[in-house]
Amino acid sequence: MKIDLGDLNAFVAVARAGGFREGARATGSSASGLSEAVRRVEAQLGVRLLNRTTRSVVPTEAGAGLLARLTPALTEVDAALDVINRFRDKPAGALRLNVPVSAARLVLPAIIPAFLAAYPDIRLEIVADDNFVDVLAAGCDAGIRYDERLEQDMIAVPIGPRLQRFAAAASPAYLDRHGRPDHPRDLLGHACIRGRFASGAMILWEFERDGEVVRVDPTGPLIVQVGAATDLAVDAAIAGTGIMSLFEDWLRPHLDNGSLEPVLEPWWQQFSGPFLYYPGRRLVPAPLRAFIDFVKVSSNQR
Template sequence: MSDLADLNAFLAVAQARGFREAARSSGVSASTLSEAVRRLETRLGVRLLHRTTRSVAPTEAGARLIERLAPALGEVEAALEVVNGFRDGPTGTLRLNVPVSAARLVLPAILPGFLAAYPGIQLEVVAEDSFVDVLASGCDAGIRYDERLEQDMIAVPIGPRVQCFATAAAPDYLDRHGRPQHPRDLLAHACLRGRFASGAMAGPWEFERAGEIVRIEPGGQLVVRIGGAMDLAVDMALAGVGVLHLFEGWLRPHFASGALEPVLEDWWQPFSGPFLYYSGRRLVPPPLRAFVDFVKTHREGPASHP
């Protein structure tokens, strides 16, 4: 069991990229974690972490160990949690990795009922748009769209089954610069664009009407990080800086208030909604099983926009 504790300590430090960060998230002191990692390296006879004054990073040996260790410890945790089935209700921690859009548009309709139904479950949600490996990141499940789903994973529909990106701008901006009548008109407008954490720009804006598909590469002064900085892009659209292309559900309150005006609404292209996905090759922990069952019985219908 001491070996298992040291392995858990090593994994926590490696994933947090630092002893202090791991101590804050695990509730174990940084010195205790440092001693555990040092003990593990001594036992194995190989350095597992490169240490600097600011951070740590896995060595090649450490990286190879993490690849095998994270899923293995997840199996151990899942095996121990099987006993939850013998209690009055499932208990334990459920960790979800989701895009920021799902945290904003999908989970709020689901989590209040789920948490009320399962008071013994503690839920941790990591919202990011870097599409990390769910199991390697220490999470039990994730939310992704079908083009992002990994192989050998079980996918369960969650949230609205039809969504679309809406194009919008402040009425004042449109009064000053004109209202586009065709998607190509946007090439003459200031557009608020996004960039992924990987450094790649978001793909072209895509529109569809009567079987015609139009893709444009918008231009504009402002580029924001997709995910956490999207609220800034919305604020800039509200301030009349430019045209925004974002989930309709994100912008709907601003349409209702009149602060933003739909642009090219008959060109908005629908796409299929997200999925909850998890590994089919490991024991499903009781908290995750409870969440999957809850999602299946509380599925949303189509979004309001076709």
């Protein structure tokens, strides 16, 4: 029995992602194309591999068994094909990175254009996601995370600025009307613009000065989902809605032009910058290896 390798890859993508649309996003293909590929595999094998409902796609017992055997086999196939890259002047192929929105905005613009210019045969896909999913399960080669979110068995490489700060800011008009806080606890008496992760968790505001750490859980008229609606929060702060807290680098243009004013700047907390991380127990594909080396050189030049 001869089954097309692309059809088997389609089955693995759908089974891992838990759906045809999710699998399509992970592979950059169409949901209908994946569905047809899985149907062909099932027809050739004569057994149902996936239980389909309106809400989810779950492997059958036969599908789970096939997935367990196919995953390492297809990984070996990818590794074997990647060896060809060693005979090229420059690596070629696809590279998929899972990154938080903050990294896509604040870290990657200083790296990606030069990287793609140096490696024109690499096709790079950036998946901006603040859900902090497992990068491999999401069909990505590597991810960017901050140190508290690094997964086990991963190799971490510094990427971007090594020190960052969380900043609090508001429009001068708001502060003229409501006063300027002297201590983080004063924020409890102010209108604050809050952020919520996609998981539903609210973000506590944390400040630090001379070894004293203060955490506050302020309230306010606006809550936005982190990443997806952060620019809305910035616009609202500029319009005078309240005080917000965000990466200093994100707010810096507005602080410099005066549309936002720093709040509690001596209390702004400093933290280490992000890391590019990837699985240490797998052969590193040539496009990812090129990106890792490029990031290391870029960091040394700073």
